[in-house]
Amino acid sequence: xNHAALLVAVMALxxxxxxxxxxxxxxxxxxxxxxxxxRVLPSAIIGMLVVYCLRSTAVFTAPxxxxxxxxxxxxxxxxxxxxxxxxxxxxxxVVYMVLIQLAF
Amino acid sequence: MKTNVIRHAFAASLPVMAGYLVxxxxxxxxxxxxxxxxxxxxxxxxxxxxxxxxxxxVGLLSGGASVVAxxxxxxxxxxxxxxxxxxxxxxxxxxxxxxxxxxxxxxxETYSLxxxxxxxxxVDANRYRLLVSAFNQSYWVLGSVLGSLLGPVLxxxxxxxxxxxxxxxxxxxxxxxxxxxxxxxxxxGLLGTLLCLLIFGADGFLIPAMLLITAVLTLLRGRLRSGKxxxx
Numbered sequence: 595x596n597h598a599a600l601l602v603a604v605m606a607l608x609x610x611x612x613x614x615x616x617x618x619x620x621x622x623x624x625x626x627x628x629x630x631x632x633r634v635l636p637s638a639i640i641g642m643l644v645v646y647c648l649r650s651t652a653v654f655t656a657p658x659x660x661x662x663x664x665x666x667x668x669x670x671x672x673x674x675x676x677x678x679x680x681x682x683x684x685x686x687x688v689v690y691m692v693l694i695q696l697a698f
Numbered sequence: 699m700k701t702n703v704i705r706h707a708f709a710a711s712l713p714v715m716a717g718y719l720v721x722x723x724x725x726x727x728x729x730x731x732x733x734x735x736x737x738x739x740x741x742x743x744x745x746x747x748x749x750x751x752x753x754x755x756v757g758l759l760s761g762g763a764s765v766v767a768x769x770x771x772x773x774x775x776x777x778x779x780x781x782x783x784x785x786x787x788x789x790x791x792x793x794x795x796x797x798x799x800x801x802x803x804x805x806x807e808t809y810s811l812x813x814x815x816x817x818x819x820x821v822d823a824n825r826y827r828l829l830v831s832a833f834n835q836s837y838w839v840l841g842s843v844l845g846s847l848l849g850p851v852l853x854x855x856x857x858x859x860x861x862x863x864x865x866x867x868x869x870x871x872x873x874x875x876x877x878x879x880x881x882x883x884x885x886x887g888l889l890g891t892l893l894c895l896l897i898f899g900a901d902g903f904l905i906p907a908m909l910l911i912t913a914v915l916t917l918l919r920g921r922l923r924s925g926k927x928x929x930x
Contacts, residue, residue: 598734598759601768605755606745608772609779613801616783617790624784630919631912632784634883637874638911639778641887643750644871645907646775647864649900662864669865673872680717682872686865687724691858 657698665690706818707829714807715837717866718749722841724862725752727849729842731856732760736846743842747835748805751775753863774904782809789815796828803831805838806870880922886914 620628648666653659669686673679722743729739734756742752754775758768782804789812790800808831817823849856875884894907915922 597762598738600765601755601759601763602738602742602745604765604768605742605748605751605758605772608769609746609748609751609776610802612773612776612779613783613804616780617787617797617801620784620787624787627916627919628784630922631915632781634915634922635781635911636778637871637878637884638887638890638915640867640871640874641884641889642891642904642907642911643775643867644864645888645891645895646904647867649895649903661858662861665861665865666868669868670872673869674876677873677876679866679869679873680713680720682869683717683862683865684720686868687859687862690861690865691856694858695855 661690661693661698664693703821703825704829706821707826708833710811710818710826711830711833711837714811714834717807718834718837719841719844721749721862721866722838722843723845723849724856724859725749725756726842726845726847727856727859728753728756730846730849732756734759736843739842739846740839743835743839747803747838748776748779749807749838750863750867753860770905774908777908778806779804782806782813785813790827793824793827796824800824800827800831803835805834808834882918882922883915886918887911890914 616624616628624632648659648662651659651662665686668689669682672682672685676682725743726736726739729735729742738759742755746752746755751772754771755768757763758771763771783801786801786804786809790797793800811830811834812827817826871884871888875881878884890910891903891907894903894910897903898906
């Protein structure tokens, strides 16, 4: 099998495993510690993924992460103002594309 | 199949439609740019169906990652799905034949639509949840295919479109910040990961970050629990 197809299969199986595992392991009752993690981890992981997405941003060489910073600010401000994730994502992405294509 | 339940499910899925079409479109373009055509984008969106993982997966495919690295990365990026599933165990208990697909299709967005458990009056809950889940995946698959096919012929440069994933997480982070009573979990995730990035560098910080976050939140358990007991 071609390596790329193998990687797609691995990603599909690992993702499905994560989704199915709790249903298989905790069929009857869920331990309180696991319930606690289920409550606090999702927002922590989102914070982790924000950093993950920006991990390769070069902050000490031009353009010093300025396009990322401005686009991220646009997303935060729009989300606080309008509470529409789609609007925030679309506008933030357009801001970023315009900045790196035209300004930097 | 009653049209009533289809209409309710479709209406509920509308907020996700545009987001999935756009993010799927971006994924299709990135795949095309990495040298993987429409069948690859279609297969990944059908079989993996995890937005951020698929964006990360483009890099794994084009970089020729190993099977082990791919498996570990998938587990790290998608670990949050364990917790979505945990909080849906009771709700999906009597889902019958629909259950396997409901579990498979439990993405961030589908979870956010179904996690409060409300179902329109006079509508079969399982059928409604199944349809919402399936509508959402159809938008994702359609967006991926369209991006793959139309991306190369767009009359403008798509350079920078990958920021849509970053924007997705920043928007979710902001929204959770606005609705959460306690900001400690979100700050632990953000600052803990930043610390690990500074210490371990961009290639190896994800696993230490997961461990650090879990450890810190475990230590804070008594403190955080006193606020509001599990809403799950």
